[in-house]
Amino acid sequence: MIEPTTSEEYTENGAQLTPEQAIANLQSSDLSLRYYAAWWLGKFRVSQPEAINALITALTDEDDKTELGGYPLRRNAARALGKLGSPQAIPGLIQCLECSDFYVREAAAQSLGMLGAKAAVPTLITMLDGSVAKAVQVAGRPHLTQPYQAVLEALGAIGATEAISLIQPFLQHPVLRVQCSAARAMYQLTQDSQYGEFLVTMMHKSDLKLRRSILGDLGAIGYMAAAEAIAHAQAENSFKLMALKGLLEHQLTSDSELSDQAVQVMNLMDSLL
Amino acid sequence: MTEELINAVNQAETPTQMVTAVKNLAAAKDPAAISTLIAVFGYNNPAAALVAVKGLIELGEVAVPQLLAQIDDYNYGARAYSIRTLAAIADPRALDLLISTAATDFAPSVRRAAAQGLGNLNWSQLTLAESQNAINRALETLLLICQDTDWSIRYAAIVGLQALAKITAVQEVIVQQFQKMLTDDTETAIRARVQLATHSLELTAS
Numbered sequence: 001m002i003e004p005t006t007s008e009e010y011t012e013n014g015a016q017l018t019p020e021q022a023i024a025n026l027q028s029s030d031l032s033l034r035y036y037a038a039w040w041l042g043k044f045r046v047s048q049p050e051a052i053n054a055l056i057t058a059l060t061d062e063d064d065k066t067e068l069g070g071y072p073l074r075r076n077a078a079r080a081l082g083k084l085g086s087p088q089a090i091p092g093l094i095q096c097l098e099c100s101d102f103y104v105r106e107a108a109a110q111s112l113g114m115l116g117a118k119a120a121v122p123t124l125i126t127m128l129d130g131s132v133a134k135a136v137q138v139a140g141r142p143h144l145t146q147p148y149q150a151v152l153e154a155l156g157a158i159g160a161t162e163a164i165s166l167i168q169p170f171l172q173h174p175v176l177r178v179q180c181s182a183a184r185a186m187y188q189l190t191q192d193s194q195y196g197e198f199l200v201t202m203m204h205k206s207d208l209k210l211r212r213s214i215l216g217d218l219g220a221i222g223y224m225a226a227a228e229a230i231a232h233a234q235a236e237n238s239f240k241l242m243a244l245k246g247l248l249e250h251q252l253t254s255d256s257e258l259s260d261q262a263v264q265v266m267n268l269m270d271s272l273l
Numbered sequence: 274m275t276e277e278l279i280n281a282v283n284q285a286e287t288p289t290q291m292v293t294a295v296k297n298l299a300a301a302k303d304p305a306a307i308s309t310l311i312a313v314f315g316y317n318n319p320a321a322a323l324v325a326v327k328g329l330i331e332l333g334e335v336a337v338p339q340l341l342a343q344i345d346d347y348n349y350g351a352r353a354y355s356i357r358t359l360a361a362i363a364d365p366r367a368l369d370l371l372i373s374t375a376a377t378d379f380a381p382s383v384r385r386a387a388a389q390g391l392g393n394l395n396w397s398q399l400t401l402a403e404s405q406n407a408i409n410r411a412l413e414t415l416l417l418i419c420q421d422t423d424w425s426i427r428y429a430a431i432v433g434l435q436a437l438a439k440i441t442a443v444q445e446v447i448v449q450q451f452q453k454m455l456t457d458d459t460e461t462a463i464r465a466r467v468q469l470a471t472h473s474l475e476l477t478a479s
Contacts, residue, residue, distance in 0.1 A: 237382055241425050245462045252461050258468055266469055273389040273429045 019046040026054040031064045035073050042080025052086045059092040074104045082111025090117045097123045102138075106147030113154030121160045127151045128166045132173050148173070149181040156185025157220075164189050176202065176210060184217040196223035203233055215239045219246025224261055231268040244269045275303040282309055288318050295321045299328025307336045311343045314351035322354050330361045337364045344370065349380035356383055360390025365399050368407050372414045375430075384418070385429035391415055392436030405442070412443050416450055424460045431463070435470035439477070448474065 017025070017040050025037035038058055041051050058077035065071060078096050081089040089111070096108035097120070109127070112120040127146045135148050152170055155163045167189070170182035180202055187195035196218070203214040212235055218226045219242055230243045244265050251262040278298040285291035295313055298306050306328070313325040329336045340359050345351040356374055359367040367390070374387035391411045396404040415437065418430045431454070438447040451474075454467045 237385075238425065241428075245424070248462045248465060252465055258465060258472070262465060263469060266466055269428065269466075270389075270432055273385045273432060 019044075019048065019051060022046065023050050023054050026058055031073070034058070034061075035064060035076055038073060038076035038080050042076070042083040045083060047084040047086060052081070052084060052088055055081050055084070056089055056092045059096055070101045071099065071104050074099065074101065075107045078104060078107035078111055082107075082114040085115065087115060087117070090115060090119055093117070094120050094123050097127065102141070102143050102147060106150045109147055109150035109154045113150070113157040116158050118158060118160075121155065121158060121163065124151050124155055124158075124160070125163055125166060128163075128170075131166070132169050135170070135173060135178070144175070144178075148178050152178070152181040152185045153220075156188035159189065161189050171198075176206060177213065180210070180214055180217055184221055187221045187223065193223075193225060196221065196225060199223070200226050200229050203229065208235065211235050212239045215243040219243035222247050222250025224251070224265075227265055227268055231272065237272040240272055241269055244272075275301050275305045279306065279309045282313065288320070291316065291318050291321045292324060295324045295328070299324055299331070302328075302331060304332060304335050307332065307339045308343065310336075311339060311355065314354040315345055315348050317350065322351075326354055326358050326361075329358045333362055334364050337362060337366050341367065341370055349378070349383055352378070353380065353383045353386055356386040356390065360386055360393065363390070363393050363395045365394045365396060365404075365407055368394060368411065372410060375414050375418055375433075381423055381425055384426055388415060388418060388426065388429035388433045389436075390433070392433035396440070408437070408440055408443060412437060412446065416446075419450060419454060424463055427454075427458070427460075427463050428466055431466050431470050435473060438470075438474050444474070 017037065019041070022037040022040045023046075025033045028034050028037070038055060041055060055077045058073050059081075061071060061073045061077070064073040074096065078093060081093060093108045093112050093115075094117070096104050097112075099105055099108070105127070109124065112124070128148070128151060135144055135146065137143070138145055148170065152167055155167060164186070167182055167185050171179055171186070173179055173182065180199060183195045183198045183202075186192070187199075199214050199217055203211050203218075206214065211233060215230060215233060215235060216239070218230060224247055227244065227247055230240050230247070233240060248262055248265045248269070251259055251265065275298070278294070278301055281294040282291070282298055285294045291313075295310070298309060310325040310329050314322050316322070329340065337359065340355055340362075344355050356371070359371065371387045371391050371394075375384050375391055378384050378387070391414060394407070394411070396408055399407055415430045415433045418426055419434075421427055421430070431451075434447045434450065438444045448471070451467045451471050455464055455471070458464050458467070
Protein backbone atom coordinates (compact mmCIF):
# COMPACT_ATOMS: atom_id res chain seq x y z
CA MET A 1 0.00 0.00 0.00
CA ILE A 2 1.54 3.28 -1.08
CA GLU A 3 0.15 6.32 0.60
CA PRO A 4 0.73 9.94 -0.27
CA THR A 5 3.32 11.50 1.93
CA THR A 6 1.83 14.97 2.10
CA SER A 7 -1.59 14.05 3.38
CA GLU A 8 -0.62 10.91 5.26
CA GLU A 9 2.36 11.86 7.31
CA TYR A 10 2.51 14.19 10.20
CA THR A 11 5.21 16.75 9.81
CA GLU A 12 6.46 19.17 12.35
CA ASN A 13 6.66 22.23 10.21
CA GLY A 14 9.18 24.97 10.82
CA ALA A 15 8.89 27.41 13.66
CA GLN A 16 6.37 26.91 16.42
CA LEU A 17 4.19 30.00 16.19
CA THR A 18 1.47 31.55 18.28
CA PRO A 19 -1.45 33.31 16.56
CA GLU A 20 -0.07 36.69 17.69
CA GLN A 21 3.37 35.93 16.26
CA ALA A 22 1.92 34.66 13.00
CA ILE A 23 -0.18 37.82 12.59
CA ALA A 24 2.87 39.98 13.35
CA ASN A 25 4.99 37.91 10.96
CA LEU A 26 2.65 38.81 8.09
CA GLN A 27 4.34 42.22 8.20
CA SER A 28 7.87 40.89 8.73
CA SER A 29 10.67 42.18 6.51
CA ASP A 30 11.54 38.52 5.96
CA LEU A 31 9.29 37.46 3.05
CA SER A 32 9.63 33.78 3.85
CA LEU A 33 8.26 34.41 7.36
CA ARG A 34 5.26 36.19 5.87
CA TYR A 35 4.63 33.34 3.47
CA TYR A 36 4.85 30.76 6.23
CA ALA A 37 2.65 32.79 8.60
CA ALA A 38 -0.14 33.03 6.03
CA TRP A 39 -0.09 29.27 5.57
CA TRP A 40 0.06 28.71 9.32
CA LEU A 41 -2.98 30.89 10.08
CA GLY A 42 -5.06 28.88 7.64
CA LYS A 43 -3.73 25.54 8.75
CA PHE A 44 -4.52 26.22 12.40
CA ARG A 45 -7.77 28.01 11.61
CA VAL A 46 -6.88 31.19 13.44
CA SER A 47 -10.05 33.13 12.72
CA GLN A 48 -9.69 36.10 15.02
CA PRO A 49 -10.38 39.49 13.38
CA GLU A 50 -6.70 40.56 13.43
CA ALA A 51 -5.74 37.46 11.45
CA ILE A 52 -8.54 37.96 8.90
CA ASN A 53 -7.64 41.62 8.43
CA ALA A 54 -3.94 40.93 8.05
CA LEU A 55 -4.64 38.19 5.50
CA ILE A 56 -7.00 40.44 3.53
CA THR A 57 -4.23 43.05 3.39
CA ALA A 58 -1.84 40.35 2.18
CA LEU A 59 -4.14 39.71 -0.82
CA THR A 60 -2.75 42.89 -2.40
CA ASP A 61 0.88 42.34 -1.40
CA GLU A 62 3.45 43.61 -3.93
CA ASP A 63 6.67 42.70 -2.12
CA ASP A 64 6.70 38.95 -2.56
CA LYS A 65 6.95 38.37 -6.31
CA THR A 66 8.55 35.59 -8.37
CA GLU A 67 10.51 36.00 -11.62
CA LEU A 68 7.46 34.78 -13.53
CA GLY A 69 5.24 37.43 -11.97
CA GLY A 70 3.67 35.15 -9.39
CA TYR A 71 2.54 36.34 -5.96
CA PRO A 72 3.34 33.60 -3.44
CA LEU A 73 2.07 35.47 -0.38
CA ARG A 74 -1.21 36.37 -2.09
CA ARG A 75 -1.70 32.70 -2.97
CA ASN A 76 -1.23 31.58 0.61
CA ALA A 77 -3.39 34.37 2.00
CA ALA A 78 -6.18 33.50 -0.43
CA ARG A 79 -5.96 29.82 0.53
CA ALA A 80 -6.00 30.61 4.24
CA LEU A 81 -9.02 32.90 3.97
CA GLY A 82 -11.08 30.09 2.50
CA LYS A 83 -10.45 28.03 5.61
CA LEU A 84 -11.31 30.77 8.09
CA GLY A 85 -14.94 31.10 7.06
CA SER A 86 -15.18 34.88 7.26
CA PRO A 87 -17.46 36.54 4.65
CA GLN A 88 -15.42 39.71 5.18
CA ALA A 89 -12.78 38.19 2.88
CA ILE A 90 -15.15 37.86 -0.08
CA PRO A 91 -14.61 41.25 -1.82
CA GLY A 92 -10.81 40.91 -1.68
CA LEU A 93 -10.99 37.35 -2.97
CA ILE A 94 -13.27 38.41 -5.83
CA GLN A 95 -10.64 40.95 -6.88
CA CYS A 96 -8.07 38.17 -6.80
CA LEU A 97 -10.06 36.38 -9.53
CA GLU A 98 -8.64 39.00 -11.88
CA CYS A 99 -5.05 38.74 -10.68
CA SER A 100 -2.40 38.14 -13.36
CA ASP A 101 -1.12 35.12 -11.39
CA PHE A 102 -2.99 31.93 -12.32
CA TYR A 103 -2.38 30.42 -8.90
CA VAL A 104 -3.82 33.41 -7.07
CA ARG A 105 -6.95 33.12 -9.24
CA GLU A 106 -7.10 29.41 -8.50
CA ALA A 107 -6.73 29.84 -4.74
CA ALA A 108 -9.32 32.62 -4.71
CA ALA A 109 -11.85 30.54 -6.66
CA GLN A 110 -11.36 27.61 -4.29
CA SER A 111 -11.78 29.80 -1.23
CA LEU A 112 -14.84 31.58 -2.62
CA GLY A 113 -16.36 28.15 -3.19
CA MET A 114 -15.64 27.20 0.42
CA LEU A 115 -17.19 30.45 1.61
CA GLY A 116 -20.28 29.86 -0.54
CA ALA A 117 -19.85 33.38 -1.89
CA LYS A 118 -22.88 34.18 -4.06
CA ALA A 119 -21.38 37.59 -4.82
CA ALA A 120 -18.52 35.90 -6.67
CA VAL A 121 -20.76 34.17 -9.23
CA PRO A 122 -20.72 36.90 -11.94
CA THR A 123 -16.92 37.07 -11.94
CA LEU A 124 -16.56 33.30 -11.80
CA ILE A 125 -18.89 33.06 -14.81
CA THR A 126 -16.76 35.49 -16.83
CA MET A 127 -13.81 33.19 -16.22
CA LEU A 128 -15.61 30.61 -18.36
CA ASP A 129 -15.79 33.07 -21.30
CA GLY A 130 -15.05 31.41 -24.62
CA SER A 131 -16.03 28.07 -23.09
CA VAL A 132 -14.13 24.87 -23.90
CA ALA A 133 -12.60 26.32 -27.07
CA LYS A 134 -10.66 28.85 -25.03
CA ALA A 135 -9.85 26.49 -22.21
CA VAL A 136 -6.47 25.49 -23.56
CA GLN A 137 -2.99 25.01 -22.17
CA VAL A 138 -0.89 28.14 -21.78
CA ALA A 139 2.28 27.71 -23.84
CA GLY A 140 5.21 26.77 -21.64
CA ARG A 141 3.16 26.60 -18.46
CA PRO A 142 1.70 23.58 -16.67
CA HIS A 143 -1.80 24.99 -16.56
CA LEU A 144 -4.76 26.10 -18.68
CA THR A 145 -5.74 29.71 -19.37
CA GLN A 146 -7.97 29.78 -16.30
CA PRO A 147 -8.21 27.59 -13.20
CA TYR A 148 -11.27 25.87 -14.72
CA GLN A 149 -11.38 23.09 -12.18
CA ALA A 150 -11.52 25.51 -9.27
CA VAL A 151 -14.03 27.77 -11.05
CA LEU A 152 -16.40 24.91 -11.94
CA GLU A 153 -16.19 23.44 -8.44
CA ALA A 154 -16.79 26.83 -6.84
CA LEU A 155 -19.88 27.45 -8.98
CA GLY A 156 -21.20 24.06 -7.92
CA ALA A 157 -20.45 24.61 -4.24
CA ILE A 158 -22.04 28.06 -4.26
CA GLY A 159 -25.17 26.69 -5.91
CA ALA A 160 -24.98 28.90 -9.00
CA THR A 161 -27.79 27.29 -10.99
CA GLU A 162 -27.65 30.20 -13.47
CA ALA A 163 -24.30 28.79 -14.63
CA ILE A 164 -25.56 25.29 -15.53
CA SER A 165 -25.58 25.84 -19.30
CA LEU A 166 -22.05 27.28 -19.13
CA ILE A 167 -20.72 24.42 -17.02
CA GLN A 168 -22.23 21.58 -19.07
CA PRO A 169 -19.91 21.92 -22.11
CA PHE A 170 -16.92 21.28 -19.84
CA LEU A 171 -18.08 17.67 -19.52
CA GLN A 172 -16.45 17.33 -22.96
CA HIS A 173 -13.22 19.11 -22.06
CA PRO A 174 -10.15 17.12 -23.21
CA VAL A 175 -8.69 17.12 -19.69
CA LEU A 176 -10.35 14.35 -17.65
CA ARG A 177 -9.90 16.20 -14.37
CA VAL A 178 -11.82 19.17 -15.79
CA GLN A 179 -14.61 16.83 -16.93
CA CYS A 180 -14.84 15.52 -13.37
CA SER A 181 -15.05 19.02 -11.93
CA ALA A 182 -17.86 19.78 -14.36
CA ALA A 183 -19.70 16.59 -13.37
CA ARG A 184 -19.24 17.41 -9.71
CA ALA A 185 -20.73 20.87 -10.20
CA MET A 186 -23.54 19.56 -12.41
CA TYR A 187 -24.53 17.06 -9.74
CA GLN A 188 -24.57 19.72 -7.06
CA LEU A 189 -26.65 22.06 -9.21
CA THR A 190 -29.13 19.51 -10.60
CA GLN A 191 -28.98 16.51 -8.19
CA ASP A 192 -29.23 14.42 -11.37
CA SER A 193 -27.67 11.01 -10.69
CA GLN A 194 -26.22 10.72 -14.20
CA TYR A 195 -23.44 13.08 -13.09
CA GLY A 196 -22.73 11.05 -9.96
CA GLU A 197 -22.63 7.91 -12.10
CA PHE A 198 -20.28 9.65 -14.52
CA LEU A 199 -17.83 10.14 -11.64
CA VAL A 200 -18.18 6.52 -10.51
CA THR A 201 -17.49 5.29 -14.04
CA MET A 202 -14.50 7.59 -14.37
CA MET A 203 -13.16 6.28 -11.09
CA HIS A 204 -13.11 2.75 -12.45
CA LYS A 205 -11.16 3.56 -15.55
CA SER A 206 -8.81 6.31 -14.47
CA ASP A 207 -5.33 6.30 -13.02
CA LEU A 208 -4.60 6.39 -9.30
CA LYS A 209 -4.10 10.13 -9.05
CA LEU A 210 -7.39 10.89 -10.75
CA ARG A 211 -9.12 8.19 -8.72
CA ARG A 212 -8.03 9.90 -5.54
CA SER A 213 -9.41 13.21 -6.69
CA ILE A 214 -12.69 11.62 -7.81
CA LEU A 215 -13.02 10.13 -4.33
CA GLY A 216 -12.77 13.71 -3.11
CA ASP A 217 -15.49 14.76 -5.58
CA LEU A 218 -17.87 12.01 -4.48
CA GLY A 219 -17.32 12.94 -0.84
CA ALA A 220 -17.89 16.62 -1.58
CA ILE A 221 -21.19 16.00 -3.34
CA GLY A 222 -22.28 13.27 -0.90
CA TYR A 223 -23.37 10.94 -3.69
CA MET A 224 -24.80 8.12 -1.60
CA ALA A 225 -25.20 5.63 -4.45
CA ALA A 226 -21.40 5.53 -4.72
CA ALA A 227 -20.81 4.22 -1.18
CA GLU A 228 -19.94 0.65 -2.16
CA ALA A 229 -17.90 1.76 -5.17
CA ILE A 230 -15.90 4.06 -2.89
CA ALA A 231 -15.25 1.32 -0.35
CA HIS A 232 -13.97 -0.99 -3.09
CA ALA A 233 -12.06 1.57 -5.12
CA GLN A 234 -8.44 0.88 -5.96
CA ALA A 235 -7.02 3.56 -3.72
CA GLU A 236 -5.65 4.03 -0.24
CA ASN A 237 -8.00 3.74 2.70
CA SER A 238 -7.32 7.29 3.82
CA PHE A 239 -8.90 8.64 0.63
CA LYS A 240 -11.83 6.26 0.85
CA LEU A 241 -12.48 7.17 4.48
CA MET A 242 -12.42 10.84 3.58
CA ALA A 243 -14.94 10.27 0.78
CA LEU A 244 -17.24 8.19 2.96
CA LYS A 245 -17.04 10.83 5.65
CA GLY A 246 -18.40 13.26 3.07
CA LEU A 247 -21.28 10.91 2.31
CA LEU A 248 -21.95 10.46 6.00
CA GLU A 249 -22.05 14.20 6.61
CA HIS A 250 -24.63 14.60 3.86
CA GLN A 251 -26.77 12.03 5.68
CA LEU A 252 -26.54 13.89 8.97
CA THR A 253 -28.61 16.98 8.34
CA SER A 254 -30.70 16.65 11.47
CA ASP A 255 -28.74 15.85 14.60
CA SER A 256 -31.15 13.31 16.08
CA GLU A 257 -31.61 9.73 14.86
CA LEU A 258 -29.11 7.97 12.63
CA SER A 259 -30.62 6.96 9.31
CA ASP A 260 -30.07 3.49 7.90
CA GLN A 261 -27.95 5.04 5.19
CA ALA A 262 -25.74 6.76 7.74
CA VAL A 263 -25.23 3.44 9.54
CA GLN A 264 -24.48 1.76 6.24
CA VAL A 265 -21.77 4.33 5.49
CA MET A 266 -20.24 3.93 8.95
CA ASN A 267 -20.14 0.15 8.57
CA LEU A 268 -18.17 0.64 5.38
CA MET A 269 -15.85 3.08 7.15
CA ASP A 270 -15.28 0.60 9.97
CA SER A 271 -14.21 -2.00 7.44
CA LEU A 272 -11.50 0.33 6.15
CA LEU A 273 -9.71 0.90 9.47
CA MET B 274 6.86 -28.97 -1.01
CA THR B 275 6.57 -25.72 0.92
CA GLU B 276 10.13 -24.93 -0.04
CA GLU B 277 9.20 -25.07 -3.72
CA LEU B 278 6.24 -22.80 -3.10
CA ILE B 279 8.52 -20.34 -1.29
CA ASN B 280 10.94 -20.41 -4.20
CA ALA B 281 8.08 -19.65 -6.56
CA VAL B 282 7.30 -16.51 -4.56
CA ASN B 283 10.92 -15.43 -4.54
CA GLN B 284 11.25 -16.01 -8.27
CA ALA B 285 7.99 -14.43 -9.41
CA GLU B 286 8.74 -11.94 -12.15
CA THR B 287 5.40 -10.26 -12.81
CA PRO B 288 2.82 -8.95 -10.35
CA THR B 289 0.38 -11.63 -11.55
CA GLN B 290 2.89 -14.43 -11.07
CA MET B 291 3.50 -13.07 -7.59
CA VAL B 292 -0.18 -13.16 -6.67
CA THR B 293 -0.50 -16.74 -7.91
CA ALA B 294 2.64 -17.85 -6.09
CA VAL B 295 1.51 -16.24 -2.84
CA LYS B 296 -1.92 -17.83 -3.20
CA ASN B 297 -0.35 -21.25 -3.58
CA LEU B 298 1.97 -20.70 -0.64
CA ALA B 299 -0.84 -19.47 1.61
CA ALA B 300 -2.97 -22.46 0.64
CA ALA B 301 -0.30 -24.81 2.02
CA LYS B 302 -1.07 -23.51 5.54
CA ASP B 303 2.43 -24.41 6.61
CA PRO B 304 4.10 -22.44 9.42
CA ALA B 305 7.31 -22.67 7.39
CA ALA B 306 5.71 -20.15 5.01
CA ILE B 307 5.21 -17.44 7.62
CA SER B 308 8.41 -15.51 7.08
CA THR B 309 7.97 -15.43 3.30
CA LEU B 310 4.33 -14.34 3.59
CA ILE B 311 5.34 -11.45 5.85
CA ALA B 312 8.07 -10.44 3.41
CA VAL B 313 5.39 -10.07 0.71
CA PHE B 314 4.04 -7.02 2.61
CA GLY B 315 7.13 -5.14 1.49
CA TYR B 316 6.85 -5.96 -2.23
CA ASN B 317 4.50 -3.11 -3.13
CA ASN B 318 1.97 -5.50 -4.61
CA PRO B 319 -1.35 -4.82 -2.84
CA ALA B 320 -3.14 -7.84 -4.31
CA ALA B 321 -0.37 -10.20 -3.20
CA ALA B 322 -0.17 -8.52 0.21
CA LEU B 323 -3.87 -9.06 0.81
CA VAL B 324 -3.52 -12.74 -0.03
CA ALA B 325 -0.60 -12.95 2.40
CA VAL B 326 -2.62 -11.19 5.12
CA LYS B 327 -5.41 -13.70 4.67
CA GLY B 328 -3.00 -16.64 4.75
CA LEU B 329 -1.35 -15.41 7.94
CA ILE B 330 -4.69 -14.79 9.65
CA GLU B 331 -5.65 -18.38 8.84
CA LEU B 332 -2.41 -19.62 10.37
CA GLY B 333 -3.34 -17.60 13.45
CA GLU B 334 -1.42 -17.60 16.73
CA VAL B 335 1.52 -19.56 15.40
CA ALA B 336 2.36 -16.59 13.14
CA VAL B 337 2.34 -14.01 15.93
CA PRO B 338 5.98 -14.21 17.14
CA GLN B 339 7.32 -13.70 13.62
CA LEU B 340 4.81 -10.96 12.84
CA LEU B 341 6.05 -9.13 15.93
CA ALA B 342 9.71 -9.73 15.14
CA GLN B 343 9.51 -8.88 11.45
CA ILE B 344 7.79 -5.49 11.76
CA ASP B 345 9.17 -3.20 9.07
CA ASP B 346 10.12 0.05 10.77
CA TYR B 347 11.06 1.68 7.48
CA ASN B 348 8.08 0.89 5.28
CA TYR B 349 4.75 2.01 6.62
CA GLY B 350 2.84 0.28 3.85
CA ALA B 351 4.30 -3.04 4.98
CA ARG B 352 3.79 -2.11 8.63
CA ALA B 353 0.10 -1.45 8.03
CA TYR B 354 -0.37 -5.01 6.72
CA SER B 355 1.45 -6.44 9.74
CA ILE B 356 -0.66 -4.46 12.19
CA ARG B 357 -3.89 -5.41 10.38
CA THR B 358 -2.91 -9.07 10.51
CA LEU B 359 -2.03 -8.91 14.21
CA ALA B 360 -5.26 -7.08 14.95
CA ALA B 361 -7.25 -9.76 13.14
CA ILE B 362 -5.49 -12.66 14.87
CA ALA B 363 -6.17 -10.79 18.12
CA ASP B 364 -3.45 -12.51 20.13
CA PRO B 365 -2.79 -10.36 23.23
CA ARG B 366 0.97 -10.74 22.78
CA ALA B 367 0.56 -7.95 20.22
CA LEU B 368 -0.63 -5.53 22.91
CA ASP B 369 2.60 -3.59 23.40
CA LEU B 370 3.13 -3.17 19.69
CA LEU B 371 -0.48 -2.10 19.10
CA ILE B 372 -0.23 0.43 21.93
CA SER B 373 2.96 2.05 20.69
CA THR B 374 1.68 2.02 17.11
CA ALA B 375 -1.72 3.51 17.94
CA ALA B 376 -0.13 6.23 20.04
CA THR B 377 3.02 7.16 18.15
CA ASP B 378 3.26 5.82 14.59
CA PHE B 379 3.51 8.63 12.06
CA ALA B 380 1.23 6.99 9.48
CA PRO B 381 -2.50 7.39 10.21
CA SER B 382 -3.40 4.23 8.28
CA VAL B 383 -1.22 2.18 10.61
CA ARG B 384 -2.49 3.95 13.73
CA ARG B 385 -6.12 3.35 12.74
CA ALA B 386 -5.53 -0.36 12.28
CA ALA B 387 -3.83 -0.55 15.68
CA ALA B 388 -6.56 1.42 17.46
CA GLN B 389 -9.24 -0.82 16.10
CA GLY B 390 -7.19 -3.90 17.04
CA LEU B 391 -6.72 -2.72 20.62
CA GLY B 392 -10.39 -3.17 21.37
CA ASN B 393 -10.58 -6.69 20.03
CA LEU B 394 -7.77 -8.76 21.56
CA ASN B 395 -8.57 -12.19 23.01
CA TRP B 396 -8.12 -11.19 26.64
CA SER B 397 -9.15 -14.66 27.83
CA GLN B 398 -5.77 -15.98 26.70
CA LEU B 399 -4.21 -14.09 29.60
CA THR B 400 -4.42 -14.86 33.31
CA LEU B 401 -6.98 -12.81 35.17
CA ALA B 402 -4.39 -10.46 36.69
CA GLU B 403 -2.59 -10.05 33.37
CA SER B 404 -5.77 -9.38 31.50
CA GLN B 405 -6.91 -6.62 33.88
CA ASN B 406 -3.64 -4.85 33.46
CA ALA B 407 -3.66 -5.34 29.68
CA ILE B 408 -7.26 -4.13 29.31
CA ASN B 409 -6.50 -1.02 31.31
CA ARG B 410 -3.49 -0.22 29.17
CA ALA B 411 -5.50 -0.66 25.98
CA LEU B 412 -8.21 1.54 27.44
CA GLU B 413 -5.77 4.28 28.43
CA THR B 414 -4.29 4.36 24.96
CA LEU B 415 -7.67 4.52 23.26
CA LEU B 416 -8.85 7.29 25.58
CA LEU B 417 -5.68 9.23 24.84
CA ILE B 418 -6.08 9.07 21.08
CA CYS B 419 -9.72 10.13 21.32
CA GLN B 420 -8.13 13.59 21.55
CA ASP B 421 -6.06 13.27 18.40
CA THR B 422 -6.30 16.15 15.93
CA ASP B 423 -6.86 13.71 13.04
CA TRP B 424 -10.58 12.84 12.87
CA SER B 425 -9.85 9.42 11.36
CA ILE B 426 -7.75 8.45 14.38
CA ARG B 427 -10.57 9.47 16.71
CA TYR B 428 -12.96 7.48 14.56
CA ALA B 429 -10.81 4.35 14.90
CA ALA B 430 -10.49 4.95 18.66
CA ILE B 431 -14.28 4.95 18.99
CA VAL B 432 -14.49 1.68 17.09
CA GLY B 433 -11.82 0.25 19.41
CA LEU B 434 -13.63 1.51 22.52
CA GLN B 435 -16.94 0.14 21.34
CA ALA B 436 -15.39 -3.33 21.17
CA LEU B 437 -13.59 -2.93 24.49
CA ALA B 438 -16.85 -1.95 26.17
CA LYS B 439 -17.92 -5.60 26.03
CA ILE B 440 -15.83 -5.87 29.19
CA THR B 441 -18.08 -4.84 32.07
CA ALA B 442 -15.27 -3.49 34.25
CA VAL B 443 -14.40 -0.72 31.80
CA GLN B 444 -17.84 -0.04 30.34
CA GLU B 445 -18.65 2.91 32.55
CA VAL B 446 -15.48 4.81 31.69
CA ILE B 447 -16.11 4.23 28.01
CA VAL B 448 -19.72 5.40 28.22
CA GLN B 449 -18.52 8.56 29.96
CA GLN B 450 -15.95 9.16 27.24
CA PHE B 451 -18.66 8.73 24.59
CA GLN B 452 -20.93 11.21 26.36
CA LYS B 453 -18.11 13.72 26.41
CA MET B 454 -17.36 13.30 22.71
CA LEU B 455 -21.03 13.50 21.84
CA THR B 456 -21.09 17.06 23.15
CA ASP B 457 -17.50 18.19 22.54
CA ASP B 458 -16.31 16.74 19.25
CA THR B 459 -16.36 19.26 16.42
CA GLU B 460 -16.89 16.71 13.64
CA THR B 461 -20.45 15.63 12.93
CA ALA B 462 -19.12 12.35 11.48
CA ILE B 463 -17.37 11.59 14.77
CA ARG B 464 -20.44 12.39 16.83
CA ALA B 465 -22.47 10.11 14.56
CA ARG B 466 -20.03 7.24 15.11
CA VAL B 467 -20.23 7.79 18.87
CA GLN B 468 -24.01 7.69 18.60
CA LEU B 469 -23.80 4.39 16.75
CA ALA B 470 -21.40 2.98 19.36
CA THR B 471 -23.61 4.12 22.24
CA HIS B 472 -26.61 2.60 20.53
CA SER B 473 -24.89 -0.77 20.13
CA LEU B 474 -23.85 -0.71 23.81
CA GLU B 475 -27.43 -0.12 24.88
CA LEU B 476 -28.53 -3.03 22.74
CA THR B 477 -26.00 -5.41 24.25
CA ALA B 478 -26.72 -4.21 27.79
CA SER B 479 -30.45 -4.76 27.58
